[in-house]
Amino acid sequence: MATIYEVAALAGVSPATVSRVFNGLTVSEEKQRLVRDAAARLAFTPNKTARRLRKQSSEIIALLIPDIENPFYTALARGVEDRAQESGFSVVLCNTDDNPGKELRYLQIAASEQMAGVILSPASDEVDLGAIVSLGRPVVAVDRTTPYPVDAVKIDNRAAGIAATAALFDAGYRRIACIAGPAGIEMTEDRFLGWRQVVAARGTGTHEGYLQHANFRVEGGHAAMKALLALDTPPDAVVTTNNLMAIGALQAIAEAGIPPETFGLAAVGELPFMVLAPATVVQVRLPARYLGRTAATMLLDRIGGDTQPLRTVVLRAEVSPPVPPGKGLAL
């Protein structure tokens, strides 16, 4: 890799001038040309590491997500990436696996790599963002929140939970259970509170065991659904607070030999690659990509020196239009 010194020598100027050319500072037309020619001939690419050491910052933003195999997060990642590209930033994707230890480690890496900022969907309420924030690196929480005061962009989760549950009521179901994520994550709590609110207001009373907590994976939804079906008075419909758990629930329903069209299912989130949409699956569509884009915009604003007070942007989810009868593929 050629350095600015070699370029400078070839162009007959000083290294400083080469640097100026590559940073868009004022350089005479003539020398500008000289430098560009020399650089082209040497296939010169500025050494980002040296530049970063000097400037104490980079054009890289870290994105910490809990599960890279969840399409919701990959869509979110796309949104972040697209926006970042527009401003010449690169994105480093870090998979925390919902593991606070891994999360912490990546946060340290972000700091020691002089990354420009961090967007994260916290694995737990206990993330310590103090270290990175005190370094002056902006942080934006996305999808999930954190007690630590940072910018955030989230979904109106309570409303999403309400919409999902209400749709099942409207479809005629009366014994509606809920498969929620792990206790202690505000995002999923809010969604199940939405469920509880609707059930309390319109339901036929609460049933024992209708609220199940599970991890956010397919197996979690599967296990929880099995537990629900084993109840004395099993539900006739279920709300899941994320996409993957809905898949697991569907699998359990199928395994139990229940004709799916007789059982109501509403998911907060989109069921990925759902070729086969039984009319009874309600999807509360989450604007995942836009969530990412918004978070990236907020972060880039901060990186650019924006100093306004902390903001939380709340996005509204949208209930999927009911599947027209006969259109939902009856396999």
Place this chain on the structure above:
Amino acid sequence: MATIYEVAALAGVSPATVSRVFNGLTVSEEKQRLVRDAAARLAFTPNKTARRLRKQSSEIIALLIPDIENPFYTALARGVEDRAQESGFSVVLCNTDDNPGKELRYLQIAASEQMAGVILSPASDEVDLGAIVSLGRPVVAVDRTTPYPVDAVKIDNRAAGIAATAALFDAGYRRIACIAGPAGIEMTEDRFLGWRQVVAARGTGTHEGYLQHANFRVEGGHAAMKALLALDTPPDAVVTTNNLMAIGALQAIAEAGIPPETFGLAAVGELPFMVLAPATVVQVRLPARYLGRTAATMLLDRIGGDTQPLRTVVLRAEVSPPVPPGKGLAL
């Protein structure tokens, strides 16, 4: 962020000694303790940027994949990540979007960021890996190949195509079409050659238009399937050379009102989150995660100085066990 100079001052040793402690070189027990105490008190984290500038290399490997929203690639990414973590490396995920321009750009970034190596699934045969290779950075091609001489790990694609097609034959289908990816990518060509081989050997002769090329996305498979169904003698089964196109094909079949159990579908790749597996969907399972892990292992070997001749590891795909009747959820 504290520097080694501050730690050195507090510990009463030289900066070099601090460096040695953090690099596991020989330092007396006593000073070792001194340094660690001082470092802890200052919350010192070594500045990776400075270290990288000095060492001319980093512990980061770049992973360039064509589509981060394709579960095959996220699974592959997991494999890479898991293996990398074990050796203390981090992974930067880059989404090329099957766009040679983006791919080139990321390759340049990998070079100018002094990344330790690159694992990529080339977007085109024209990738120029010369620049990065001549920098001494190891490169491993994964899933797809490239004419440029680098280590590679791939699937036995011809065998996968054969397996998929043969399974349909065995199930009694006789007019088997193929939806292949874009022409010019060896991976997909090999799969469709497998199809052609079986059709030629066991088929009732070739039909006009039974080979469709499409992009690798859901829409591609959808459009191709529509074209197939519009033929004078439409096929009674189809092989798709990747997972996403199979989804699109299924959608088109459903839209056409064809009872899916009367139509055969075999996909090279797994249909992600397939709750609803009609018995007729044959999946040739690709060991995506293992593919990633293997690629990472090869790359890390090279980074570690392994100098053996170029290797290509070929992994064998596995046909999904036939879905037991009544088990494939009939929605």
Place this chain on the structure above:
DNA sequence: ATGAAAGCGCTAACAG
């Protein structure tokens, strides 16, 4: 507008 020179924080000889 341009050049000279001083670091950014770390590692790796080289002495001792």
Place this chain on the structure above:
DNA sequence: CTGTTAGCGCTTTCAT
């Protein structure tokens, strides 16, 4: 075993 010192390649005053 440990300290001194010279850079890695770039940006940025400070002069000119």
